[in-house]
Amino acid sequence: xxxxxxxxxxxxxxxxxxxxxxxxxxxxxxxxxxxxxxxxxxxxxxxxxxxxxxxxxxxxxxxxxxxxxxxxxxxxxxxxxxxxxxxxxxxxxxxxxxxxxxxxxxxxxxxxxxxxxxxxxxxxxxx
Amino acid sequence: xxxxxxxxxxxxxxxxxxxxxxxxxxxxxxxxxxxxxxxxxxxxxxxxxxxxxxxxxxxxxxxxxxxxxxxxxxxxxxxxxxxxxxxxxxxxxxxxxxxxxxxxxxxxxxxxxxxxxxxxxxxxxxx
DNA sequence: CTATCTGCAAACGTTTTGCAGATGT
DNA sequence: ACATCTGCAAAACGTTTGCAGATAG
Numbered sequence: 351x352x353x354x355x356x357x358x359x360x361x362x363x364x365x366x367x368x369x370x371x372x373x374x375x376x377x378x379x380x381x382x383x384x385x386x387x388x389x390x391x392x393x394x395x396x397x398x399x400x401x402x403x404x405x406x407x408x409x410x411x412x413x414x415x416x417x418x419x420x421x422x423x424x425x426x427x428x429x430x431x432x433x434x435x436x437x438x439x440x441x442x443x444x445x446x447x448x449x450x451x452x453x454x455x456x457x458x459x460x461x462x463x464x465x466x467x468x469x470x471x472x473x474x475x476x477x
Numbered sequence: 478x479x480x481x482x483x484x485x486x487x488x489x490x491x492x493x494x495x496x497x498x499x500x501x502x503x504x505x506x507x508x509x510x511x512x513x514x515x516x517x518x519x520x521x522x523x524x525x526x527x528x529x530x531x532x533x534x535x536x537x538x539x540x541x542x543x544x545x546x547x548x549x550x551x552x553x554x555x556x557x558x559x560x561x562x563x564x565x566x567x568x569x570x571x572x573x574x575x576x577x578x579x580x581x582x583x584x585x586x587x588x589x590x591x592x593x594x595x596x597x598x599x600x601x602x603x604x
Numbered sequence: 605c606t607a608t609c610t611g612c613a614a615a616c617g618t619t620t621t622g623c624a625g626a627t628g629t
Numbered sequence: 630a631c632a633t634c635t636g637c638a639a640a641a642c643g644t645t646t647g648c649a650g651a652t653a654g
Binding site: 609 | 630632634647652
Binding site for chain 2: 390403415429432433438455456459460463464466467468469470
């Protein structure tokens with residue numbers, strides 16, 4: 351009974367929740383079509399924005415510029431390689447761990463945060 | 478005596494260090510030209526990448542997709558509004574504060590991290 | 605009947621790439 | 630000479646927008 355969400359939005363949210371990994375807008379679109387719930391790419395992006403602003407969906411940028419979306423509940427952070435672009439999940443979030451006490455001045459309302467560590471993975475580390 | 482950097486790279490690094498704020502590739506390019514150190518946009522991006530992989534420069538994505546660069550020493554994190562896109566600096570980094578103990582499996586070599594909080598600023602907060 | 609939502613295709617803006625010429629060793 | 634670096638313009642990429650038609654209330 352996700353309050354205030356349209357059918358389309360629930361549809362998209364479901365795909366995200368079902369997926370084992372974060373999805374880009376393009377992937378979401380493709381996946382939706384394959385599931386028979388066809389929808390235009392523009393629609394996907396439009397609804398993703400709504401979902402995000404409703405606090406149901408988070409996203410993060412890859413170095414490539416791609417945006418990856420996931421349900422808000424899933425609190426994943428990553429180590430990302432600047433060379434090959436692959437990223438592996440951080441098992442724990444150091445921020446949440448100590449009871450995130452971020453000074454949010456002047457009524458800033460936080461919806462989600464991303465903690466990304468960039469560097470070189472074992473494969474790409476120079477010598 | 479920045480080791481291993483070309484003149485061009487030092488030039489770019491200097492502009493970043495001099496600037497009071499993070500700069501996008503475009504801004505950097507424009508600023509460089511205004512300072513008489515003209516350089517092509519492609520060159521700016523090419524050298525930014527080298528600087529980043531040399532661990533001298535960090536970057537973060539705005540929701541708009543723009544990349545903002547700053548010197549690595551400057552450890553800035555932000556509250557960013559999903560509505561209007563503005564972001565204000567977080568004065569302290571909760572990660573560094575507790576002596577960042579991130580599990581870096583299999584020889585991942587971290588260069589920098591970004592902690593971004595997304596939500597609504599006071600102006601854009603719905604009702 | 606009016607407001608909202610959709611798909612399509614065109615537009616956008618930033619970043620990347622190809623290439624030929626410049627630069628430096 | 631040779632490898633590297635540069636500027637330019639074209640291409641690429643994911644995302645956004647305009648618009649006309651579909652849908653919902």
